Amino acid sequence: MSGKAKFIKTLLMTGLLVLLTACLAMAGGRGVTDKEITLGMVLVKTGPVAALGIPQGDGMIDYMNYINEKGGINGRQIKVIWEDDGFQAPKSVAAVKKLVARDNVLTIMTTGGTNQTIANMKNISRYKIANIPNAMALEFFEPLHPYIFALGALYEWQYQVIVDYINDDLKMKDKRIGVVYTKKEYGKKGLDAIKKRAAKYNIPVVAELVLPTGAVDASSQVLALQQAGANIVITCDVLPPIISFLKTAEKYNYWPQVFGFNWATDDLLVKACGPAAKNYIGAGFVGGWADDSPGIKLVREIAAKYDRKPKLTSLYIGGVGVSMLFAEAIKRAGKNLTPDTLKAALETLRDYDTGGIFPLVTYTTKSHAPAKKVKLYKADVEKKCLVPLTDWRSPKDM
Amino acid sequence: MAIRSKIFCETYHEDIKLLNTYWSKAWMGLFIIGLFILPFLGDTYMVYMVNLCCIATVAAVGLNLLTGFTGQISLGHAAFLAIGAYTGTILSEGLNMPFWVTVPAGGLVAAAAGILVGIPCLRLKGLYLAMATMSFGVMVEYVLITLKGVTGGERGMYMPEVDVFGMVLNTDESIYYFLLVITAIMIVAAKNIVRTRVGRAFVAVRDRDIAAEVMGVNLTLYKVMAFALSSFYAGVAGVMYAYVMGHIHPEHFTMLHSVEYLAMIIVGGLGSILGSIFGAIFIVVIPEFIKILAQTIEEAIPAMAGKYDDEWNIAAFGLLIMLFLIFEPGGLNSIWQRLKIGFKNWPFTY
Numbered sequence: 078m079s080g081k082a083k084f085i086k087t088l089l090m091t092g093l094l095v096l097l098t099a100c101l102a103m104a105g106g107r108g109v110t111d112k113e114i115t116l117g118m119v120l121v122k123t124g125p126v127a128a129l130g131i132p133q134g135d136g137m138i139d140y141m142n143y144i145n146e147k148g149g150i151n152g153r154q155i156k157v158i159w160e161d162d163g164f165q166a167p168k169s170v171a172a173v174k175k176l177v178a179r180d181n182v183l184t185i186m187t188t189g190g191t192n193q194t195i196a197n198m199k200n201i202s203r204y205k206i207a208n209i210p211n212a213m214a215l216e217f218f219e220p221l222h223p224y225i226f227a228l229g230a231l232y233e234w235q236y237q238v239i240v241d242y243i244n245d246d247l248k249m250k251d252k253r254i255g256v257v258y259t260k261k262e263y264g265k266k267g268l269d270a271i272k273k274r275a276a277k278y279n280i281p282v283v284a285e286l287v288l289p290t291g292a293v294d295a296s297s298q299v300l301a302l303q304q305a306g307a308n309i310v311i312t313c314d315v316l317p318p319i320i321s322f323l324k325t326a327e328k329y330n331y332w333p334q335v336f337g338f339n340w341a342t343d344d345l346l347v348k349a350c351g352p353a354a355k356n357y358i359g360a361g362f363v364g365g366w367a368d369d370s371p372g373i374k375l376v377r378e379i380a381a382k383y384d385r386k387p388k389l390t391s392l393y394i395g396g397v398g399v400s401m402l403f404a405e406a407i408k409r410a411g412k413n414l415t416p417d418t419l420k421a422a423l424e425t426l427r428d429y430d431t432g433g434i435f436p437l438v439t440y441t442t443k444s445h446a447p448a449k450k451v452k453l454y455k456a457d458v459e460k461k462c463l464v465p466l467t468d469w470r471s472p473k474d475m
Numbered sequence: 476m477a478i479r480s481k482i483f484c485e486t487y488h489e490d491i492k493l494l495n496t497y498w499s500k501a502w503m504g505l506f507i508i509g510l511f512i513l514p515f516l517g518d519t520y521m522v523y524m525v526n527l528c529c530i531a532t533v534a535a536v537g538l539n540l541l542t543g544f545t546g547q548i549s550l551g552h553a554a555f556l557a558i559g560a561y562t563g564t565i566l567s568e569g570l571n572m573p574f575w576v577t578v579p580a581g582g583l584v585a586a587a588a589g590i591l592v593g594i595p596c597l598r599l600k601g602l603y604l605a606m607a608t609m610s611f612g613v614m615v616e617y618v619l620i621t622l623k624g625v626t627g628g629e630r631g632m633y634m635p636e637v638d639v640f641g642m643v644l645n646t647d648e649s650i651y652y653f654l655l656v657i658t659a660i661m662i663v664a665a666k667n668i669v670r671t672r673v674g675r676a677f678v679a680v681r682d683r684d685i686a687a688e689v690m691g692v693n694l695t696l697y698k699v700m701a702f703a704l705s706s707f708y709a710g711v712a713g714v715m716y717a718y719v720m721g722h723i724h725p726e727h728f729t730m731l732h733s734v735e736y737l738a739m740i741i742v743g744g745l746g747s748i749l750g751s752i753f754g755a756i757f758i759v760v761i762p763e764f765i766k767i768l769a770q771t772i773e774e775a776i777p778a779m780a781g782k783y784d785d786e787w788n789i790a791a792f793g794l795l796i797m798l799f800l801i802f803e804p805g806g807l808n809s810i811w812q813r814l815k816i817g818f819k820n821w822p823f824t825y
Binding site: 123124161166167174177178179195198260261265 | 518
């Protein structure tokens, strides 16, 4: 190596060392003063999927405001900075860097959806961002990622519970399943899980039909399902196409028992579909708005206090629940609050009861996996909401 | 004593020089020094934004070669970025290839795809060409999702960190210099392309293709060449993107992103390399400026506190682009040129 090249390399390495030292120094008292704790969150606020991020973000902020009004945590008030990522990975990465480098937040409670969180994996480790993603993916907790705390049953588990219910509880003769799915990750994973589980119970899957997420009419899918004689339809798609599907099925006087997963389990579906939703059963890992549990009562109280009327109630409930977990961890971390002590505090949650907002939450130093449990809800057309059909249940061991 | 008030070029060579005065050389030198000390002046977030500007600049320069200089509209530019990004990632992750293989390989594979698109599109113009290139983008997205074994499907792929001759660039600050060098090379190459025979042939094709052919410009060759060059730039930008993000996914390269690149060259100035740079920086950075401005207003005027909504940002951004198209169709480059001439002729107006 020439002398000049050696000099440039030394110069660059020195620069890197200085930066590294600065980063390490920053990691110490990040985002915490005697009177205030600054937290961040990255959630979509604008664009085509803004409707998914806004209720969750509102729920998260409202709970922290509620805590602040009660005196804060360990004498400190909580400040939350919400960065919009437009549901785009590059913007999400930018938002994370801004929150850490410029706003100096203690942690970022959520880094958004699956793609956004995956794109931020290295940053999450580098900046020690203990966070609960607003998505479910196996790679969030297997192998263990030290700073990602997964919440919510995986899509596969949800569909296994649905097929278990169809086999064990659904009173129906000659069960024939039709699957309506979208060619996205959750759609394909759902389809695979349903086919495998149904095969174990010898329930035939008579049709597999694609329903694009942007579909406004599902005539071809409904007619094909009718022709195949499907009396049970399991949907692997989000709320808007399922609303289109149910309305189209009503138009053709087709009334199978319809099932959906967590992104299509919300009171909005019943409100939007009316009588068309009468045979709908949805799986969810958050409590229902109409539940009588103490956690959900608190959610309703908080929403009323801050004058919120969330359209997607399940997401608002989830938002409150996520903030509740962080508030508990901050409380447990005590006065010496750093990214490391916060992570350690989250790892002390054992069967933590959110009062029915989530199933019992457990994180350890060896596992940040979510609970496998979901609840099934049935549409109540009269009350225009979802009512619980089962308690929390897990997929059966097979 | 004679006062030299203008630049007098006595040879063709002098006329096409990139930097033709001492002042322009001095300014360029200062600019380069400024670029090198930039990471020491700002935080990680700022450096990351500058990195995104570098990527957008290379992509926009490529699109401007095709759309601005040759007059061939493309709504599939993001697809070429995707091809480059995936090629680079597969070579780096799967075959452990170094950056000096992945970067040109990403460009070359994208260029090959560009030729494949360019040949059947020879007879197409305007909206028809836009539709054809858009369809190509949709097709690429479909292939990336379906070819799970190679591309990782909906899960995407992880790109290892750049290893520059034994130095792993794992911070935004260190990768910045790597991107800066590639961006500079690509810009200088583009400047050279447009000031020589190829560039003039591109402009002739854009201005009146039949007349160009009558003058001896081989339409087939130059149109396909424009597609290939533009795709090469996009491919290189794609590999740069993969290195910066560390993870790529089909949703990072949708039609919306192609429209964004088109917006960059329209706002910056069609048919101008400098315009592409201005446009890329504008589109990447302006939303941040609008946000800072809105927050400053919020702090300054108590009545405005809590009123800011991110939707405003999108509306303000859209309004800015509309105003540009109405009042400054020549783009940012046109404003810059006017400013330059104003300074050059000062105190005279012409």
